[in-house]
Amino acid sequence: MRVVKPAEERKNEILDVAEQLFVEKGFDNASTNDIIKEIGIARGTLYYHFKSKEEILDAIVERMGREKIAQAATIVADWNVPLMERLTGSVLALNVDSGVGVEMLAQMHKPQNALLHQKMQESVIAGVVPLFAKLIEEGNTVGIFNTKYPTDAAEMIVIYSNTAFDELAGLSPEKREKKSKAFIYHTERLLGADEGSLAAAIMKIFSK
Amino acid sequence: MRVVKPAEERKNEILDVAEQLFVEKGFDNASTNDIIKEIGIARGTLYYHFKSKEEILDAIVERMGREKIAQAATIVADWNVPLMERLTGSVLALNVDSGVGVEMLAQMHKPQNALLHQKMQESVIAGVVPLFAKLIEEGNTVGIFNTKYPTDAAEMIVIYSNTAFDELAGLSPEKREKKSKAFIYHTERLLGADEGSLAAAIMKIFSK
DNA sequence: GCTATCTGCCGACAACTTGTCGGTAGATAA
DNA sequence: TTATCTACCGACAAGTTGTCGGCAGATAGC
Numbered sequence: 001m002r003v004v005k006p007a008e009e010r011k012n013e014i015l016d017v018a019e020q021l022f023v024e025k026g027f028d029n030a031s032t033n034d035i036i037k038e039i040g041i042a043r044g045t046l047y048y049h050f051k052s053k054e055e056i057l058d059a060i061v062e063r064m065g066r067e068k069i070a071q072a073a074t075i076v077a078d079w080n081v082p083l084m085e086r087l088t089g090s091v092l093a094l095n096v097d098s099g100v101g102v103e104m105l106a107q108m109h110k111p112q113n114a115l116l117h118q119k120m121q122e123s124v125i126a127g128v129v130p131l132f133a134k135l136i137e138e139g140n141t142v143g144i145f146n147t148k149y150p151t152d153a154a155e156m157i158v159i160y161s162n163t164a165f166d167e168l169a170g171l172s173p174e175k176r177e178k179k180s181k182a183f184i185y186h187t188e189r190l191l192g193a194d195e196g197s198l199a200a201a202i203m204k205i206f207s208k
Numbered sequence: 209m210r211v212v213k214p215a216e217e218r219k220n221e222i223l224d225v226a227e228q229l230f231v232e233k234g235f236d237n238a239s240t241n242d243i244i245k246e247i248g249i250a251r252g253t254l255y256y257h258f259k260s261k262e263e264i265l266d267a268i269v270e271r272m273g274r275e276k277i278a279q280a281a282t283i284v285a286d287w288n289v290p291l292m293e294r295l296t297g298s299v300l301a302l303n304v305d306s307g308v309g310v311e312m313l314a315q316m317h318k319p320q321n322a323l324l325h326q327k328m329q330e331s332v333i334a335g336v337v338p339l340f341a342k343l344i345e346e347g348n349t350v351g352i353f354n355t356k357y358p359t360d361a362a363e364m365i366v367i368y369s370n371t372a373f374d375e376l377a378g379l380s381p382e383k384r385e386k387k388s389k390a391f392i393y394h395t396e397r398l399l400g401a402d403e404g405s406l407a408a409a410i411m412k413i414f415s416k
Numbered sequence: 417g418c419t420a421t422c423t424g425c426c427g428a429c430a431a432c433t434t435g436t437c438g439g440t441a442g443a444t445a446a
Numbered sequence: 447t448t449a450t451c452t453a454c455c456g457a458c459a460a461g462t463t464g465t466c467g468g469c470a471g472a473t474a475g476c
Contacts, residue, residue, distance in 0.1 A: 002470070004424055028236065031462065042426045047464060049424090114322035152390035156368050163367050182360035189397045210441070212453055239433065250455045255435060257453090419476085426469075433462060439455085446449075 011049050011059075013039060019060045023104055026112025027057060057116060065123030068094060069131075076131045083139050084193075084201035087132065091157065092205070094128065095165040109166035121162055129154045136191060146192030153190045160186075219257050219267075221247060227268045231312055234320025235265060265324065273331030276302060277339075284339045291347050292401075292409035295340065299365065300413070302336065303373040317374035329370055337362045344399060354400030361398045368394075 005013070017038050021030035032053055036046050050056045072090040075081075081089070095105070108117050132154035139145030147153050164183065168176050181199075188198045213221070225246050229238035240261055244254050258264045280298040283289075289297070303313070316325050340362035347353030355361050372391065376384050389407075396406045 002425060004471075007424075010424080032464085033462080043464085044427065044466080045425050048426095051464085053463070111323060111326060114326040115319060118319060118322040118325070148393060149386075149390035152387060153394060155372070156364070156394055159368055159371050160364050164363070178357075179360060182357035185357060186361060186364055186398055189400070190394055192397070210454060212442075215453075218453080240435085241433080251435085252437085252456070253454050256455095259435090261434070417476100419474100421472105421474075423472080424470090426467105428466095430465080431463090434460090436459080437457095441454080442452090444449100444451080446447100 007049065010041075010045070014046060014049060014056065015060055015063060018056050019064075022057065022060065022116060023107045023113065026110065027115055029112060057119070061116065061119040061123055064120060065127060068124055069127035072128050073131060076135055082201065083135065083142065084144060084198060085205055087135050087139075088198060088202050089205055090128070090132070091161055094124065094158065095161050106166060106169050121159070124162070125155065125158055129158055132158065139191065139193075144193060144197065147190065156190060157187055215257065218249075218253070222254060222257060222264065223268055223271060226264050227272075230265065230268065230324060231315045231321065234318065235323055237320060265327070269324065269327040269331055272328060273335060276332055277335035280336050281339060284343055290409065291343065291350065292352060292406060293413055295343050295347075296406060296410050297413055298336070298340070299369055302332065302366065303369050314374055314377050317371075329367070332370070333363065333366055337366060340366065347399065347401075352401060352405065355398065364398060365395055 014035065018030070018035050021034055021038070024030070025034075032043070032046060035056075036043060050059070071093050075090040075093060076086055078086060107113065108120065129151060133151040136145055136147065136150035136154055140147065140150065161183065164179070168179060171179065184199050184202065185195070187193075188195055191198075222243065226238070226243050229242055229246070232238070233242075240251070240254055243264075244251060258267070279301050283298040283301055284294055286294060315321065316328065337359060341359040344353055344355065344358040344362055348355065348358065369391065372387070376387060379387065392407050392410065393403070395401075396403055399406075
């Protein structure tokens with residue numbers, strides 16, 4: 001018996017299942033057969049909605065990226081919150097919180113998911129770096145930051161946080177503590193902020 | 209007619225061809241058939257020397273990583289050269305020079321090669337970061353650097369340079385110029401070096 | 417109400433993939 | 447001179463992605 005659904009619905013259904021499988025087993029190890037069996041549709045149906053496996057991956061990345069960027073954007077745009085907290089908050093959102101769960105992020109950093117991870121990184125960088133750059137420029141004029149290259153500083157922070165935050169997962173509490181402090185320390189330096197100023201903002205976020 | 213070679217030789221032959229194909233077409237798109245046809249051996253021969261395609265990749269990464277690390281190590285250990293130049297020299301070696309050519313590095317950063325790239329990055333980071341960290345500590349005691357977290361600073365520099373240097377390739381000369389300057393600027397800040405001190409060291413290297 | 421079309425779906429099939437395995441050639445050892 | 451051991455061979459199993467002709471059921475046109 002065949003079940004018919006509107007294209008958008010089926011597409012999302014496929015993306016949901018594929019996303020889970022890709023993250024869980026890795027893009028290469030999860031086959032299109034796994035996807036269609038899980039949903040209970042035929043081969044042809046899958047290829048009716050997406051023209052290749054890679055296109056499914058791209059759609060997933062697009063979707064996840066959009067969510068993350070949107071989330072960062074709301075934080076960045078919240079004028080009620082001090083500048084410094086908006087910056088740290090959105091960096092955190094990008095890496096630990098975010099629509100996708102923590103365990104998912106960990107999965108994404110496994111070698112099998114290198115492609116997914118890289119595409120996500122590109123997507124997020126493209127979307128978020130400009131936002132951060134504006135924030136940093138704002139900080140420049142306000143006087144809490146001081147840097148000649150806001151965009152590049154933003155890029156460096158995003159890239160590093162993205163690759164370093166998952167190392168954190170497998171570390172002992174002390175090492176994690178140290179690495180986090182180091183990250184904050186270096187972010188302050190990159191932005192030309194006073195030592196400890198960012199750390200203070202982060203404390204504020206967590207005490208809320 | 210069958211040609212017999214000592215295992216080591218055949219292994220290297222396979223690695224050479226595989227490396228070229230993986231970089232050129234991507235790990236997934238280059239098939240083991242491509243490899244054996246190019247060399248002119250049978251399927252069984254390939255799997256006699258390597259137990260999987262992935263093992264071939266790992267061997268390639270291992271070999272490339274070893275070369276890069278060795279190269280960085282020689283530069284770092286050259287006591288005749290000033291500290292600052294040793295640091296910049298080895299960062300450059302890691303990214304633009306090195307045994308593998310420039311065009312190869314560009315290929316390696318294409319999405320198809322995400323896995324190769326990621327594994328290489330891990331390998332290089334593990335090998336090079338400790339070297340850099342020592343160098344930075346040395347700079348701390350000498351007084352040209354000033355940072356609380358030498359290891360993390362080293363890591364940040366290596367990771368960022370590794371992902372940012374290839375963006376450079378596709379940029380206009382002016383943007384490239386600006387991005388390079390930004391990178392140097394940020395490296396100085398991370399290390400707590402005087403502004404312009406690293407830039408000067410780099411000039412020295414290129415004027416040689 | 418009766419076709420025609422259009423949308424979503426089906427599953428067999430072609431053309432690949434990776435990895436296995438029994439067997440073979442030729443150098444080396446006994 | 448025979449046995450063994452190393453490197454090699456190629457057919458094959460099991461699985462992969464993507465294609466394609468055709469079908470079912472809602473919607474549109476008459």
